[in-house]
Amino acid sequence: MSGMLNSTIARKVAMSLSALFLLIFLLQHFIINFTSVISENTFNELSHFMGTNVLVQFLMQPILIFAVVFHFVMGFILEIKNKQARDISYASYKGSANSSWVSRNMIYSGLVILAFLVLHFIDFWFPEINHKYIEFAPEDPTRYYHELVEKFHNPIRVGAYVIAFVLLALHLLHGFQSAFQSIGVSNKFNATLKSIGKFYAIFIPLGFIFIALFHFFNH
């Protein structure tokens, strides 16, 4: 296994594995959030389960936080190493002639997503941790829906939400299939993966934007 620990391919494989985990997480996050549009009770029940289940709280949540931090840190490391690989820049470099904007600017879309995550943590995660593990406040299984709706009253926050998810869509448009290419899954499934990737990259972020706008305009 020694070869896996420190090489360009190992770093990319690790990057893609954390990305694939985050893709699965994002899907389940979307499904739960979307229930808030359909049924207040269902959203509360699912949120209560996720917020109190021991496995989710003490196994999946730490793995998720590790994956998020790892993905960002490794993204920065890769960016620095890539810059070092071309110590003198071209006077003329026509990247648009051979590659998509999204594929060349993953670091920038990633930075916007990171900024959004900071806002997201301040909005939801820190109050949640404070509520449950610092204040040990009495649990109210019906509080989740109201907390969600309240956050989407502010048009600036909703605007930030929309911008962040547009950037997430751009990030995923390249990131989804890139994650599979990095772990070598490509030959037989390339066309199918591209289609699934495009669908996921557009549908999931659009869905999150829809949820934010739905609550903004309906409450």
Place this chain on the structure above:
Amino acid sequence: MNLTLKIWRQQDANTKGKMVDYPISGVDEDMSFLEMLDVLNEDLISKGEEPVEFDHDCREGICGACSLQINGEPHGPDRGVTTCQLHMRMFNDGDTITIEPFRAKAFPVIKDLIVDRSSFDRIQQAGGFISVNTSGNTIDANAIPVNKHDADDSFAAATCIGCGACVAACKNASAMLFTSAKVSQFALLPQGRVEATDRVLNMVRQMDEEGFGNCSNTGACEIECPKGISLENIARMNREYIAASVKK
């Protein structure tokens, strides 16, 4: 055609270079890009100036010697061609053409537009071969049946001429397309499977030691490759590398 050439001039590896403008006139659209540079050099020599140094050899697109980043793209704006196959009809009268050396830390400039691509040789030497007994009882390669699909893919990978356009095009100066083509051409054949584990580990290790960047899967290398080497080779090398690392 009358053109303005903006060319990178650099005395040697240790001297700082700069872009220098050269007006050139009477360029025929049927000239190859290198012939156009020959005309420029003839003119410079006749004026007692030092000619522009650039790599070239076969001038028929198979040796991989010619390079050049032309208007921001390796081998210029045409597709599936090397610089020697690029024709001036791709440009218009009055154009300004920027000509630079391939840029990568692992491709240091030797002089003007010539870069040292021996890092590719060292990657090849690290495992881009099969060990065959050549003492007189060598088995004919055709004696071993090979699946036609694999043979075709192997041949396609083997058409890589090692010009370095993939590195030059990549925003990260990654050599994954080159290395993966060399890994794939052997990995797909039964003769190559024997040393496949060591091959991929050693070639990737050498690629990393040379200072090439990581692959971001932008696909720029595949588009700019004069031989159309496929990104599938990179996926294959990643699979080979993961399997080899687990095995080791």
